[in-house]
Structure formats: structure tokens, C-alpha cells
Amino acid sequence: MSNQIVVAGALITDNALLVAQRARPPELAGLWELPGGKVAAGETDGEALARELKEELGVDVTVGARLGIDVALNPTTALRAYRVSQTGGTLHANDHRALRWITVDELDGLDWVPADRTWVPELRQALTS
Template identity: 70%
Template sequence: MPNQIVVAGALIDGATLLVAQRERPAELAGLWELPGGKVAAGESDAEALARELDEELGAVVTVGARLGADVALGGGMTLRAYLVEHVSGTIRARDHRALRWVTADQLGDVAWVPADRGWVPDLAAALGSR
């Protein structure tokens, strides 16, 4: 079975990062993540992430550099994150319970989905470099 890539976007605005609260599945509901989704056949990671963030947030973004290392998920899936820049659109929760902006100092207090928790040091570094 081919590996399914799942992409996540670290949208940083000034000194804050956008995090999204999961609505589903039940075991992840209420936890926070970097928004994103699955790469479809024929899409690049950047194309998929731009599409997913438009669908989930109403945001047009430019996809930048990779963030951190790939994370192996169950079921033959690999999660990878990218820095993204908001270009246009009003950001709102379309597919999540809530959205919030957090600072580097607040990253450790976020109830992350397990797959995203490992990126906290990379996110802190990205926020600190702004």
C-alpha cells in the first residue's frame, strides 16, 4: 500500500501561531493541531496544503519551508508540516471546533494531538525568529 502523506500548516502571524481544535474523530476531539489534511493523487504537498487551508479556514496561503521532521502515523500515513503565510481571506473555523492564536510561551500549555506535539520545539524556534 502506498504511503499517504498528510500535510499540516504552521500559520504564523507576527509572534503568534494559529492552532485548530479538532471536532472529530472522538478520540481527538477537543485537542489542538496545526490545520491541514491529506494529499490527493497528483497533488504536491504545497498544493494540498493550500487547498486544505482554503477549505478548512477560508485562507489563501503561500506554502513555505518544511517544519521539523516527518511523523509516522498509523495506517501507512506520514504527517509533515510546513510554514505557511496568510495571503488573503478571513480566517474562520469551518471544519474545527475552534481556532486560537498562541505565542511561543503558550505552546507547552496547548493540549496537542499526539502527532503534532513533537513539533513544539520547531514551532517555538519559528516563532522566536520573527
């Protein structure tokens, strides 16, 4: 069995982090996450994240440094996060219920998907540095 990588982007602008509210699956609907998606065969993490954020959010991004550790979603799938910077496009929710900009003070109180909650310490550091 091959391992699947899922990538997520931490878009930070003016000390605020963009989070996306999931519409599906039912067990995760309504929870908040860093947007992103699966890396396809032949893609790098950065290529996949740029493609996914264009599809999901309508924005062009530059993918930067890794953020935190890989999070196991199941025995064959790992989730990893990267910092991203918007370089173009117009932000809108194509694949989520809602988008929201949050500050460092809102990180702990947000109803995160469980996997993304792992990165709260790194997100706090990124928002305050």
C-alpha cells in the same frame, strides 16, 4: 499499499501561531493541531496544503519551508508540516471547533494532538526568530 501523506500548516503572524481545535474523531476531539489534511493523488504537498487551508479556514496561503520531521501516524501514513503565510481570504473555522492564536509561552501547555506535539521545539524556534 501506497503511502499517504498528510500535511499541516504552521501559520505564524506577529509572533503568534494559529492552532485549530479538532471536532473529530472522538479520541482527538477537543485537542489542538496545526490545520491541514491529506495529499490527493497528483497533488504536491504545497498544493494540497493550500487547498486544505482554503477549505478548512477560508484563507489563501503561500506554502514555505518544511518544519521539523515527518511523523508516522500509522505504518502507511506520514504527517509533515510546513510554514505558511496568509495571502488572502478571511479566517474562520469551517472544520474545527475553534481557532486560536497562541504565543511561544503557550506552546508547552496546549493540549496538542500527540503527532503535532513532536513539532513544539521547531514551533518555538519559528516563533522566536
